[in-house]
Amino acid sequence: MAQYRYFRLNDDGFTGKGSVMLNELSATEAASAIAKGEITSEQFVRACLGRIAERDGLLKAWAFLDPDLALSQARARDAAEERLGPLHGVPVGVKDIIDTADMPTGMNSPIYDGYRPRNDAACVALMRKAGAVILGKTVTVEFAGMAPPPTRNPHNPDHTPGGSSSGSAAAVADFHVPAAFGTQTAGSVHRPAAYCGIVGWKPSFDHFNIHGVRAAAQSLDTLGLLTRSVDDAELLGAVLVGREAELGAQPPRPPVIGLCRTHLWQQAKPESVEAVEEACDRLGQAGAEIREFPLPEDFAALSDARNLVSNYERARATSWEFFTHPELLSPQLHASVERGLSVDYRDYAAAIAHAYDCRARLNPLMEGVDALIAPVAEGEAPEGLEATGDHAFVGFWNLLHVPSFALPTAAGPNGLPVGIHLVGAFGNDIALAKTARWVMDRIGKQA
Amino acid sequence: MAQYRYFRLNDDGFTGKGSVMLNELSATEAASAIAKGEITSEQFVRACLGRIAERDGLLKAWAFLDPDLALSQARARDAAEERLGPLHGVPVGVKDIIDTADMPTGMNSPIYDGYRPRNDAACVALMRKAGAVILGKTVTVEFAGMAPPPTRNPHNPDHTPGGSSSGSAAAVADFHVPAAFGTQTAGSVHRPAAYCGIVGWKPSFDHFNIHGVRAAAQSLDTLGLLTRSVDDAELLGAVLVGREAELGAQPPRPPVIGLCRTHLWQQAKPESVEAVEEACDRLGQAGAEIREFPLPEDFAALSDARNLVSNYERARATSWEFFTHPELLSPQLHASVERGLSVDYRDYAAAIAHAYDCRARLNPLMEGVDALIAPVAEGEAPEGLEATGDHAFVGFWNLLHVPSFALPTAAGPNGLPVGIHLVGAFGNDIALAKTARWVMDRIGKQA
Numbered sequence: 001m002a003q004y005r006y007f008r009l010n011d012d013g014f015t016g017k018g019s020v021m022l023n024e025l026s027a028t029e030a031a032s033a034i035a036k037g038e039i040t041s042e043q044f045v046r047a048c049l050g051r052i053a054e055r056d057g058l059l060k061a062w063a064f065l066d067p068d069l070a071l072s073q074a075r076a077r078d079a080a081e082e083r084l085g086p087l088h089g090v091p092v093g094v095k096d097i098i099d100t101a102d103m104p105t106g107m108n109s110p111i112y113d114g115y116r117p118r119n120d121a122a123c124v125a126l127m128r129k130a131g132a133v134i135l136g137k138t139v140t141v142e143f144a145g146m147a148p149p150p151t152r153n154p155h156n157p158d159h160t161p162g163g164s165s166s167g168s169a170a171a172v173a174d175f176h177v178p179a180a181f182g183t184q185t186a187g188s189v190h191r192p193a194a195y196c197g198i199v200g201w202k203p204s205f206d207h208f209n210i211h212g213v214r215a216a217a218q219s220l221d222t223l224g225l226l227t228r229s230v231d232d233a234e235l236l237g238a239v240l241v242g243r244e245a246e247l248g249a250q251p252p253r254p255p256v257i258g259l260c261r262t263h264l265w266q267q268a269k270p271e272s273v274e275a276v277e278e279a280c281d282r283l284g285q286a287g288a289e290i291r292e293f294p295l296p297e298d299f300a301a302l303s304d305a306r307n308l309v310s311n312y313e314r315a316r317a318t319s320w321e322f323f324t325h326p327e328l329l330s331p332q333l334h335a336s337v338e339r340g341l342s343v344d345y346r347d348y349a350a351a352i353a354h355a356y357d358c359r360a361r362l363n364p365l366m367e368g369v370d371a372l373i374a375p376v377a378e379g380e381a382p383e384g385l386e387a388t389g390d391h392a393f394v395g396f397w398n399l400l401h402v403p404s405f406a407l408p409t410a411a412g413p414n415g416l417p418v419g420i421h422l423v424g425a426f427g428n429d430i431a432l433a434k435t436a437r438w439v440m441d442r443i444g445k446q447a
Numbered sequence: 448m449a450q451y452r453y454f455r456l457n458d459d460g461f462t463g464k465g466s467v468m469l470n471e472l473s474a475t476e477a478a479s480a481i482a483k484g485e486i487t488s489e490q491f492v493r494a495c496l497g498r499i500a501e502r503d504g505l506l507k508a509w510a511f512l513d514p515d516l517a518l519s520q521a522r523a524r525d526a527a528e529e530r531l532g533p534l535h536g537v538p539v540g541v542k543d544i545i546d547t548a549d550m551p552t553g554m555n556s557p558i559y560d561g562y563r564p565r566n567d568a569a570c571v572a573l574m575r576k577a578g579a580v581i582l583g584k585t586v587t588v589e590f591a592g593m594a595p596p597p598t599r600n601p602h603n604p605d606h607t608p609g610g611s612s613s614g615s616a617a618a619v620a621d622f623h624v625p626a627a628f629g630t631q632t633a634g635s636v637h638r639p640a641a642y643c644g645i646v647g648w649k650p651s652f653d654h655f656n657i658h659g660v661r662a663a664a665q666s667l668d669t670l671g672l673l674t675r676s677v678d679d680a681e682l683l684g685a686v687l688v689g690r691e692a693e694l695g696a697q698p699p700r701p702p703v704i705g706l707c708r709t710h711l712w713q714q715a716k717p718e719s720v721e722a723v724e725e726a727c728d729r730l731g732q733a734g735a736e737i738r739e740f741p742l743p744e745d746f747a748a749l750s751d752a753r754n755l756v757s758n759y760e761r762a763r764a765t766s767w768e769f770f771t772h773p774e775l776l777s778p779q780l781h782a783s784v785e786r787g788l789s790v791d792y793r794d795y796a797a798a799i800a801h802a803y804d805c806r807a808r809l810n811p812l813m814e815g816v817d818a819l820i821a822p823v824a825e826g827e828a829p830e831g832l833e834a835t836g837d838h839a840f841v842g843f844w845n846l847l848h849v850p851s852f853a854l855p856t857a858a859g860p861n862g863l864p865v866g867i868h869l870v871g872a873f874g875n876d877i878a879l880a881k882t883a884r885w886v887m888d889r890i891g892k893q894a
Contacts, residue, residue, distance in 0.1 A: 101767070101771075112565065115565055118559065118562055119767045119768070120767040121767075122662075122763045122764050122766050122767065124767075125766040125767035125770055125771075126763065126766055128770070129766065129770050206665055206666045206799075209665065209760065209763035209764060209766075210662075210665055211662035211665065211763070211764040212767075215569075215657075215658035218653055218656065218657055218658065219653050240763075241792045241795075242759075242763075242788060242790070242792050243791075243792040243793070312689075313656065316569045316573065316656035316658070316687075316689075317569050317656060317658040319569050319572040319573055319576065319656075320548070320566045320567040320568075320569065320571075320572035320659075321566070323572055323575070323576050324548075324567075324572075341689060343689070344690075345688045345689050345690040346690070348688075349874055352653075352874065353874050356806075356807075356873065356874070359803075359807075360803075360806075360807035426803065427796055427799065427800050427803070
């Protein structure tokens with residue numbers, strides 16, 4: 001870890017250019033360095049705050065950041081007689097739809113401006129118990145919905161970072177913090193991960209506890225992680241579910257990978273098609289067995305089914321805000337709730353039934369296949385901040401409840417990151433992480 | 448509706464014995480009488496408040512009740528130029544783990560004493576939009592867990608009303624309010640419904656929106672309804688999912704009913720065995736086709752699986768309270784969280800996988816069967832308030848996500864109510880309600 005030698009911190013900790021390298025440590029590296037006494041949590045947090053001070057005026061990744069509060073947590077970790085857990089002293093960013101007892105949770109809505117929940121979300125409490133420092137709250141799309149946030153893509157500020165976990169992805173990609181929480185109802189972890197060139201982990205539905213996370217659509221909402229490495233996702237994920245992290249763990253043999261073009265293949269831009277095909281070529285050369293993996297034809301209906309389920313459930317989850325503060329909702333969300341409240345219940349029930357049926361059929365189909373590779377987004381991040389891009393390539397998978405990673409493996413015509421989607425069978429999160437590591441070791445691009 | 452003629456209200460509205468009859472109206476009857484101008488919402492709410500004033504010193508069904516706030520809602524309904532919706536003017540009770548913007552949500556925990564959420568839960572907002580009056584908050588077991596509440600059974604105050612929706616069941620059974628929300632993670636809707644002799648509806652998992660309902664165990668928690676008739680459950684349930692209520696709707700032909708003794712049959716007390724067998728006899732005489740319906744043998748493992756899943760998930764959902772306020776948790780909950788945090792993740796994952804597998808197999812097995820009849824509780828409500836009874840007879844079904852009704856059909860050796868459990872295939876809530884109505888019309892006992 002040669003980069004430590006470059007570490008030099010100004011007294012105020014917020015402007016030192018010498019701190020650039022330290023903030024680039026991964027969560028795994030930082031946890032290890034803190035445990036060994038090579039650095040303190042305060043030094044690492046100061047380095048992160050310094051990077052944020054330099055960059056966030058432009059990028060707008062943070063919805064709430066109190067440097068004193070972050071540093072006081074770090075100093076408490078440094079002063080602790082015992083290491084609390086595997087994340088001792090490591091800062092983590094929290095999407096601003098996730099409750100925090102000591103910071104506001106604004107949800108990017110004027111209705112919750114300055115709102116301070118009574119309690120931490122389960123995921124935040126578990127992070128703290130493992131020693132993490134809750135650095136601050138990252139910008140979310142309004143209620144993790146559709147209105148565009150002010151956040152910019154760190155690779156090119158004229159492009160969207162994707163959404164709705166916009167701030168988490170931009171902050172991690174730009175080395176403000178090594179890891180952050182995101183949530184996904186359609187593509188809100190993977191699209192920003194892909195657009196920002198980092199790792200997104202959307203685990204199996206209900207894999208992580210979601211108590212204290214603002215609901216969007218209850219049968220779809222999944223808590224996920226944005227990191228710059230598979231190991232960091234593993235490190236935090238293991239804490240959340242209560243097991244030992246298997247850092248660096250490899251699959252028992254080169255994986256069997258299904259090339260899954262999906263019903264949306266014709267809508268993918270050349271850079272996404274190339275990213276998928278090139279990944280399969282290179283992984284095949286590296287020893288993976290690549291098979292074509294067509295989905296059953298009726299899985300194409302999952303795209304419309306997801307959108308209908310999401311509209312229907314979101315309208316109900318947002319009903320108090322819609323009925324009592326309609327003028328404070330964005331026009332996009334207001335229209336979405338209106339649509340969702342008018343969805344015919346029988347259409348909703350039919351969509352749910354189709355999802356249950358497809359879920360039950362997918363795991364048997366995936367027997368003998370370690371993972372599928374599919375497009376994760378239409379292409380690289382679109383220009384402009386007026387929209388956060390298309391979630392279609394991830395959305396229908398989300399209705400299937402399967403675990404998946406967004407992995408940065410390529411670049412597009414504008415030099416922006418392009419990723420692939422690595423999908424596992426329901427419940428196979430641990431094995432999928434090993435396959436993802438194997439893939440990243442061979443074809444991953446560093447952020 | 449001859450009982451109206453007995454209506455007489457004292458000026459203060461809280462002690463008039465003459466109000467007894469009016470508060471016994473069902474939600475369906477009250478909604479109709481208010482719509483026709485036969486009674487006002489204020490009169491009905493005053494009658495309910497009068498009954499509560501008479502009885503709640505003994506029963507302790509209510510955690511929060513502000514008569515002025517309830518009456519001001521009722522008067523606003525009476526003054527409205529247009530009927531808001533199908534529940535216009537009808538009071539509803541809300542279990543005190545469900546968020547209300549205008550009343551505290553205490554969760555029967557000193558940690559949340561006086562806690563006032565920012566927003567209404569989705570189910571509360573949807574009730575208000577349909578014209579309902581939120582009467583007050585009903586006593587819950589601490590975080591819908593296991594510590595016994597002070598609530599008493601209206602049929603015999605020396606017996607438990609069951610839990611964790613204790614106050615909702617007691618209040619509805621004792622004519623304080625025609626309908627109330629409950630939630631079920633193991634048997635928290637159906638056990639109190641059965642013990643108190645009323646109707647419980649635990650719909651398919653995720654059938655009702657659960658945003659704003661305090662989480663216990665996310666893959667099990669289901670919002671349900673406690674009423675005195677199937678029509679009232681249908682009336683409120685239709686509002687929640689956004690469809691027309693099918694009041695009085697009957698199945699197209701006498702139902703095919705599976706007699707499902709379950710792996711727990713030997714543990715059922717004679718009154719529960721008799722209730723199930725007698726229900727099948729009488730319904731068979733009434734034209735139903737009764738078949739033995741044995742569950743596959745490996746479904747017996749669902750009991751342990753549910754308990755493990757519940758422990759594991761509840762520990763995480765209660766982690767902030769456990770880490771920050773351990774001394775304010777009941778000894779029962781504290782021990783449960785400790786156990787849950789030590790559950791091996793792989794055991795949890797195996798339990799979830801078994802549940803997915805059984806869910807996928809149950810619906811095909813139920814083809815051609817309209818409903819199953821099974822025991823809903825070990826027997827009638829046990830004596831004493833130190834425990835709320837055993838949830839085993841309902842718990843494993845809850846892990847299957849299937850819809851079910853608790854229906855009052857019998858009485859036990861102490862003269863207390865005994866119910867049956869009517870279980871449908873996943874997603875078949877509307878058809879199951881029709882079967883439940885058919886059953887109640889033939890063998891139901893009035894509360």
